[in-house]
Amino acid sequence: MAATVAQTQAIPPGLHPLQAAALRAANGGQQQPQHQSQQPPNRNFDDEPFDVTSRKLTVGDFVRVRTLGTGTFARVCLVRPSHGTEADRSKVYALKILRKTEVIKLKQIDHVRHERQILYDVKDHPFITQYVASFSDHDFLYILLDYVPGGELFTYLRKYRRFNEDMARFYAAEIVLILEHLHEQQGGIAYRDMKPENLLLDGEGHIKLVDFGFAKRLGNNESGHPVETYTLCGTPEYLAPEVIHNKGHTTAVDWWALGILIYEFLTGYPPFWHQNPIEIYKQIVEKPIIFPQDPHISDAAKDIIRQFCTIDRSRRLGNIQGGAAQVKRHPFFAGVDWDAIYHKRHRGPIIPPIRYPGDAQCFDIYPEEDASKDEYTEDLVEKYDEYFKDF
Amino acid sequence: MSGSGFTSPFGANSNPFGSARLDTGGNGMQRVAEEDENDTITSPTTPNFGQGTGNVFRGPFGSDSSETQQHSNPRGPPVAEGYPAQYNFGRRTSVSAESLKPVGDSLDNWTPPVHSKTPDQLARLKKAISGNFLFSHLDDEQAAQVLGALQEKPIPTKGIKVIIQGDAGDFFYVVEKGSFDIHVNSSGTLQPGPDGMGPKVSTIEAGGSFGELALMYNAPRAATVISAEPQCTLWALDRVTFRRILMESTFARRRMYEGFLEEVPLLSSLTPYERSKIADALESQKFPAGYTIIREGDPGHSFYLLESGEAAAYRSGSDDDNTPVKHYKKGDFFGELALLNDAPRAASVISKSEVKVARLGKSAFQRLLGPVEGIMRRTKYVGVKTGVEDMDPLQAH
Numbered sequence: 001m002a003a004t005v006a007q008t009q010a011i012p013p014g015l016h017p018l019q020a021a022a023l024r025a026a027n028g029g030q031q032q033p034q035h036q037s038q039q040p041p042n043r044n045f046d047d048e049p050f051d052v053t054s055r056k057l058t059v060g061d062f063v064r065v066r067t068l069g070t071g072t073f074a075r076v077c078l079v080r081p082s083h084g085t086e087a088d089r090s091k092v093y094a095l096k097i098l099r100k101t102e103v104i105k106l107k108q109i110d111h112v113r114h115e116r117q118i119l120y121d122v123k124d125h126p127f128i129t130q131y132v133a134s135f136s137d138h139d140f141l142y143i144l145l146d147y148v149p150g151g152e153l154f155t156y157l158r159k160y161r162r163f164n165e166d167m168a169r170f171y172a173a174e175i176v177l178i179l180e181h182l183h184e185q186q187g188g189i190a191y192r193d194m195k196p197e198n199l200l201l202d203g204e205g206h207i208k209l210v211d212f213g214f215a216k217r218l219g220n221n222e223s224g225h226p227v228e229t230y231t232l233c234g235t236p237e238y239l240a241p242e243v244i245h246n247k248g249h250t251t252a253v254d255w256w257a258l259g260i261l262i263y264e265f266l267t268g269y270p271p272f273w274h275q276n277p278i279e280i281y282k283q284i285v286e287k288p289i290i291f292p293q294d295p296h297i298s299d300a301a302k303d304i305i306r307q308f309c310t311i312d313r314s315r316r317l318g319n320i321q322g323g324a325a326q327v328k329r330h331p332f333f334a335g336v337d338w339d340a341i342y343h344k345r346h347r348g349p350i351i352p353p354i355r356y357p358g359d360a361q362c363f364d365i366y367p368e369e370d371a372s373k374d375e376y377t378e379d380l381v382e383k384y385d386e387y388f389k390d391f
Numbered sequence: 392m393s394g395s396g397f398t399s400p401f402g403a404n405s406n407p408f409g410s411a412r413l414d415t416g417g418n419g420m421q422r423v424a425e426e427d428e429n430d431t432i433t434s435p436t437t438p439n440f441g442q443g444t445g446n447v448f449r450g451p452f453g454s455d456s457s458e459t460q461q462h463s464n465p466r467g468p469p470v471a472e473g474y475p476a477q478y479n480f481g482r483r484t485s486v487s488a489e490s491l492k493p494v495g496d497s498l499d500n501w502t503p504p505v506h507s508k509t510p511d512q513l514a515r516l517k518k519a520i521s522g523n524f525l526f527s528h529l530d531d532e533q534a535a536q537v538l539g540a541l542q543e544k545p546i547p548t549k550g551i552k553v554i555i556q557g558d559a560g561d562f563f564y565v566v567e568k569g570s571f572d573i574h575v576n577s578s579g580t581l582q583p584g585p586d587g588m589g590p591k592v593s594t595i596e597a598g599g600s601f602g603e604l605a606l607m608y609n610a611p612r613a614a615t616v617i618s619a620e621p622q623c624t625l626w627a628l629d630r631v632t633f634r635r636i637l638m639e640s641t642f643a644r645r646r647m648y649e650g651f652l653e654e655v656p657l658l659s660s661l662t663p664y665e666r667s668k669i670a671d672a673l674e675s676q677k678f679p680a681g682y683t684i685i686r687e688g689d690p691g692h693s694f695y696l697l698e699s700g701e702a703a704a705y706r707s708g709s710d711d712d713n714t715p716v717k718h719y720k721k722g723d724f725f726g727e728l729a730l731l732n733d734a735p736r737a738a739s740v741i742s743k744s745e746v747k748v749a750r751l752g753k754s755a756f757q758r759l760l761g762p763v764e765g766i767m768r769r770t771k772y773v774g775v776k777t778g779v780e781d782m783d784p785l786q787a788h
């Protein structure tokens with residue numbers, strides 16, 4: 001059928017028609033929020049319904065609207081289905097695109113495989129980005145996610161400079177529920193990259209955790225496997241001391257990072273900082289957390305930060321007896337209705353200004369141009385492609 | 392690491408807004424400044440927030456550009472009072488080392504490389520790394536392996552660039568002989584031409600070291616380091632070897648602890664996960680021969696596993712005070728009733744050789760898993776009072 005032909009023509013990287021279509025779609029979206037009424041041109045759309053979960057996808061099933069974010073080896077794009085009924089085509093998704101050669105070069109094969117698997121496993125949690133599908137082609141791996149339109153909490157934090165304690169408590173509470181789920185209900189998933197850059201806001205101002213690139217399923221009560229892992233990963237300011245010292249780390253690293261995060265919420269910057277990363281690490285393993293005079297930070301907030309950022313893991317809140325339940329009982333969370341948090345009974349303290357479903361104005365603009373390409377040679381295919389077969 | 396090398400399958404340059412952001416991962420200060428300059432026009436990096444529906448709070452990006460213009464710097468770089476000087480407010484990218492799996496997990500075998508050194512060289516090396524936070528927490532075995540793995544690198548002439556700013560970094564270096572100059576080019580990478588290294592910022596002499604970040608993960612080198620005289624010598628250590636040494640020994644020790652813990656009847660109902668948590672909290676201690684590790688009559692606060700060496704328990708009032716009531720060898724444990732109560736120790740335990748013990752405090756145990764009574768109640772110990780008594784000769788009768 002016609003659509004299929006159009007699709008296969010659209011797949012090769014860099015092909016102009018697709019790019020043009022994306023451009024036009026995006027420009028249209030800019031000037032004319034009622035994008036449902038416009039169709040990406042140069043195509044014969046049949047009205048055959050297109051359900052993204054019904055079959056194996058290809059990149060030709062989508063047109064790019066724009067880039068939402070870039071990471072170390074991935075680019076995340078806002079995309080729209082390129083065919084289907086009008087309703088299908090008005091949907092938007094976030095497509096995370098990973099170049100196989102980069103994944104191999106940066107030795108992230110394991111991480112990428114875990115990312116896909118764990119996203120799949122934790123689907124349906126209220127505060128985690130929803131996994132839709134994954135697929136791959138010769139050069140790329142793709143993870144299709146629900147689009148989270150509010151942008152990064154990071155952006156809001158930098159603009160506000162800091163959050164007051166009520167705001168910080170709201171976000172921290174949602175994160176506690178995420179960690180409780182990952183660590184306790186999912187049987188020992190360590191997230192390992194908590195930071196404001198990885199917390200997005202949905203339309204109602206609730207958190208959606210993204211980037212499971214470093215998430216790892218460790219052992220738990222039932223499995224007889226070791227529960228610690230050794231690969232150093234994370235973000236410098238947020239690394240736990242045991243990661244820096246390569247002592248073998250566990251889900252306890254996420255509680256440390258939550259302490260750093262609450263500190264950064266309340267002051268606008270993390271407790272350990274230096275231009276030279278080595279100096280950050282030195283501080284993390286050697287220095288106590290110091291609070292500024294201004295802004296004033298309540299004793300309960302200081303206490304929970306210190307309890308999370310405790311080097312001794314047999315004293316670290318969250319890791320000690322009671323786990324997340326103990327965290328919830330800390331005075332910093334006094335008065336929090338955990339059930340209401342879980343069910344999103346209240347809107348968040350920041351409501352992102354979203355004008356229409358595919359609006360991406362809350363995201364920074366990233367250059368769309370692409371640099372060098374390393375070829376994914378037949379040798380590499382032979383050696384590595386089996387690792388990507390789950391996609 | 393940065394995302395600049397990424398090529399998307401959608402092809403090049405289709406930025407719908409036709410405007411590239413100059414700085415995606417780096418300097419946020421610069422970014423904010425750019426936005427300010429752009430305030431009069433509608434900058435794509437400062438979308439017009441605040442016009443959305445139902446804002447609870449005022450839009451974080453200010454309400455509209457005319458207002459922003461009036462207050463010339465309402466959201467300027469937050470370098471004002473109370474912020475750390477030069478704090479970088481930009482987005483932070485993640486870092487990651489290559490994933491390492493302990494060989495204990497697989498069937499491979501790995502032994503760290505050993506490059507022989509004279510006692511003098513060893514002593515100098517030890518001194519050179521002793522103050523470094525990446526080495527100061529190593530135990531004796533780990534330190535010995537790390538020292539052994541450092542490899543000699545002769546640098547015969549002046550002017551050899553040992554590391555190049557902007558390049559991938561895999562090695563850490565200690566200067567054994569000679570001296571090296573450090574240059575930093577403000578562009579972040581070595582540039583062609585005579586001044587391409589940028590100005591010299593310092594010199595490292597014998598006993599100094601550089602490149603330690605490479606022991607954590609592969610990050611671009613922050614400086615160029617070049618030999619400043621002929622006949623220099625360096626010691627080099629690569630990241631994978633370093634991290635492996637730490638990982639293998641930690642891994643082996645943890646498995647050993649877990650194995651020991653499995654043998655302790657009082658803790659037999661712990662799940663592997665709980666045992667692992669406890670293994671986390673065990674502290675290794677070394678004692679010379681003849682050392683009284685626990686003393687009869689003292690209140691008991693800790694429980695011990697014997698990692699190596701031998702020890703014996705003695706009790707006053709036994710037939711002969713000098714005849715041990717029990718011997719301990721590797722893998723044995725003593726004092727576990729301290730986890731249950733504060734009753735005085737019923738015997739003394741004295742090391743017979745140099746010993747290494749792993750100590751677990753009652754309080755650490757309780758913080759991690761709650762009271763031992765709760766753990767015991769899970770299984771067979773329910774109501775079996777004598778079972779408890781039998782377990783520890785130190786608490787007998």
Ligand SMILES: Nc1ncnc2c1ncn2[C@@H]1O[C@H](COP(=O)(O)OP(=O)(O)OP(=O)(O)O)[C@@H](O)[C@H]1O
Nearest residue numbers: 069071072073074076094145146147148211213485
């Ligand atoms: N579902 C989504 N909806 C909207 N934006 C998203 C979504 N997923 C990711 N993004 C944006 O893309 C950015 C990069 O995504 P992600 O962190 O997954 O990539 P990465 O390459 O793994 O990053 P890093 O180098 O930080 O690990 C995010 O910070 C976010 O701004």
